Amino acid sequence: MIEQGAPEAEIDTYVASEGVSAEDLRDARMDAGDEQAYAALAADPRTTAADLKGFVKQRGFSLNDADIDAFMAARQQGSKVGRKVVYEGEAHPPVSLAQNLGAAAGKFADAILPGVAGLDRGVHKVTANAAQALLGNEEFDPSAAFQQGKDEQDFSQSLFDAQHPNASTAASAAGLVGSLLLPEARVLRGSGMLPGMGNAALTAGGYGALSGALNDSGGGRVENAILGGVAGAGLGAAAAPAFRGAAAIGSAARRNVPGVDATARFLENVPRRFRNQPLAQPGDAAAAQGERILADELPQGTIATGMGTGGAQATPQAIEAEVARRAAMNVPAMPVDVSEKGRRITGWALQGNGPMATRARNMLLQRQAAQGSRIRGHLAEELGPAVDPVQAVDQINRRASAASGPGYQAAYAQPMVLTPEIEGIMRTPAFQDALPQALRNIRNAQRDPVELGFRLDRDGNIAGTRTLTVEGFDQVIRAMRDAGQAAMDTSGFRPRNTTNSVHINDRVRDLRGHLADQNEAYRDVTANYADEMALRDALGAGQEVSKLTGPEIAGQMRDMPQHAQEAWMTGAQTALADEATQAGLKPTANVAQRTRQSLGMSGAGAHASMGDQAKQQALEAMSGRPGLMNRLADRLEAEDQGFKAFHEAFGNSKTQPRQAMDEALSGQALQVAGRAARGDIIGAVASVLFQGNPRGTLRFKQDVQDRISELMTATGAADVQTAMRAIARRAQQDAAFADALNRAGIKPSKIAAILAASQDTSPTSTSEGEDEPLMPPVYTRANQ
Structure with missing residues (x-):
């Protein structure tokens, strides 16, 4: 030494x-x-x-x-x-203000991203070395230049630490705060956990790799970059579940642990009082949960159109538009009607005992009770008004009789001419078999057969008919017509023509035609009377609409005069309206579905069906109103879905989906193993920690059910709009909160990865107890 x-x-x-x-x-x-x-x-x-x-x-x-x-x-x-x-x-020469500011800036920058100040100084040295090398003043040695600049920056900051410790600490603290503002990855979109984990892993992994690359201690920059990237990605991926888990546990505690919700509301209301904002109320958390359930579940389904099927996503905006569309058809629709998901959730909510659930049940009952009269109204608006069929037939008969009386008198006053054709018909069984019935009809009318041209023997039986008058032949024609009707096959579902009835009817037409050829008055009066009778027959035929097939309706349309088609539709509409009224007397009847089946529309069930297309086309052709069946089908579909909402609330037992919602809401009877198997670790932990406060849980559940019932049974355009906007607003708030949780997880994982990757792993060369020496870099390049 x-x-x-x-x-x-x-x-x-x-x-x-x-x-x-x-x-x-x-x-x-x-x-x-x-x-x-x-x-x-x-x-x-x-x-x-x-x-x-x-x-x-x-x-x-x-x-x-x-x-x-x-x-x-x-x-x-x-x-x-x-x-x-x-x-x-x-002693060191005095340090200038500029040097101290540079050192402070370096401390600030290194607190944001360790090693960045040395990197900057090294790059400047390399640039200066390159410039000097171009001038021939020194050899180009970028590696040495970079190291010299880095070491100079390290020494400058070490000296600053020793001489100005408080300022150095302040600069580092400011840099640490500034590191929170470093850019974050937004590669994966959405507020879900997976996008949050992915973005946090990319951010923390990226900064960990970058910070490791700036650290040349230990195994070197490459090794440190790899370790920093891996560690950062792991920290980032764990951050989002951790923060979401904390939020989930907090929510479970607030719902199930007595006193937690009251404490949370007290803390929430402190700033609200200062800002003069509405204070949080005891039911706010439950109302928010009800809105959240709807916001999460409804868009997973579709708007139900066409026997429960549809393609439009059931967003709050789409539900609002669909309710408005149905209201324009005079159907008192509610949001609960328009999607399968909505009906199931509301069915669960309506099991509650709160005031709003009770009100909603009463509304559904009242609406169901009026379904028969509403469908009668739909039929009247689309098909035409209903009539009293008995009275209508009687009026037609009276009108026909009154209008045809003078004409028949004129026709019967004409002489009768037996032509060979008429004589031939008189020899047929059809004519001969009808004579006794014609005689009975005349006598039943309290008329004298002889006056009509019948020749009788002593016993009152017919002895001859060649003297029959025009009226006598007309009486036989009517008896032949009745016989033709009687000869039809009545063994099946509906009467149908047989060979016998066909031939009888042909002879009736032939005989009537021959009479008309020689008696103009007879021709005119029977034509007018036939018109009236066609109305009566059409009215009666239309009343069989529920039993008729498409081809049968089309056949009747071909056979009847055009002016009778309206009478046929009147008869059909009257029968359908009466059926609806009768069906509506039963409180639990699906009147809409019964009417659809009578019209040949899709059958009952949850799946789409084309129904009897031929019948629907024939009915529309008979009515002469294009688009009639589609319009009526839309109305009946809307009414049918209203019935389904009623049935979900009152007609079903406690189904599995309802039990699942009970468990999810209360925190009781949760399957820990099942949740863990699905990857819901936080839910599994919460189910263990919070078995539920029975009193608090039941009240919370009731309030949730009340809020869902209120929103999903809203009526009127303004109330429906308010309800749907509340759901949409909750979805936006939850998405913003989830995104905030994701971002909250990114920041600490990012900083932790940066700090971990920047740690100096080189062994120290100083003796135990000695301070690290201050060593200004004094090396130069070879040609200096």
């Missing part, structure tokens, strides 16, 4: 490796073998200044002459060389 008494002037002490003066060599590129050889050479009393200069030159380094001279002078003054060389030189 070189031992020397301290001169009177202020001195600094520099400690170097064994045998090396602090002013001799500061080149960080010298490896351990070089240092050991140089230390041995310097410790040898026989070593000269030329020996030292030659040694370092051989290895590509150089020493300042002044440094070597000072070392040799100190040794000549009697200093002894031992295990260490201690050189006591002159």
